[in-house]
Amino acid sequence: MIKATLTGQRLVALFLFGCVAVNYPVLAIFDVQASLAGIPVLYLYVFGVWAVLIALMAWIIER
DSSP states (O other): OHHHHHHHHHHHHHHHHHHHHTSHHHHHHHOSSOEETTEEHHHHHHHHHHHHHHHHHHHHHHO
């Protein structure tokens, strides 16, 4: 029972981190005219955060 509660709390914390990571003030930092390998930095940031969130969710759930 305690493990399920801890897992739920970690998932809620990860959700809140994801909300902050893709919120406007943070996205504005990466909204520049630069690109890496021809891909805009903002796109790399958004898809990178998305991939990290999915990986962390899988890691938390499988623990």
